[in-house]
Amino acid sequence: xxxxxxxxxxxxxxxxxxxxxxxxxxxxxxxxxxxxxxxxxxxxxxxxxxxxxxxxxxxxxxxxxxxxxxxxxxxxxxxxxxxxxxxxxxxxxxxxxxxxxxxxxxxxxxxxxxxxxxxxxxxx
Numbered sequence: 001x002x003x004x005x006x007x008x009x010x011x012x013x014x015x016x017x018x019x020x021x022x023x024x025x026x027x028x029x030x031x032x033x034x035x036x037x038x039x040x041x042x043x044x045x046x047x048x049x050x051x052x053x054x055x056x057x058x059x060x061x062x063x064x065x066x067x068x069x070x071x072x073x074x075x076x077x078x079x080x081x082x083x084x085x086x087x088x089x090x091x092x093x094x095x096x097x098x099x100x101x102x103x104x105x106x107x108x109x110x111x112x113x114x115x116x117x118x119x120x121x122x123x124x
Contacts, residue, residue: 009118022095
């Protein structure tokens, strides 16, 4: 019923760029803050970025200045543009939707719905 589908992952060289997309269905998309998280092998799920219902953005320090989160409510889609990618950006990236009115939400447990994830691999 509720579905978040990530796409755009793949293999990229360090210093390169990648754009991830997450298409949502089954929710009133404009009512949700959207977030991106990532999980590397052997690591816990890590907050990456979030965007509010009205487009305010917030980033983890590790990606600030390199990543951009955006949303297109007409397409029910949230994006994550990653530039100057580093090997340490390698992870499965997940998008998530949060109905909470509080912003920013950086804890994964706050989010109500999750996508299946897309693999991003940055090679040196």
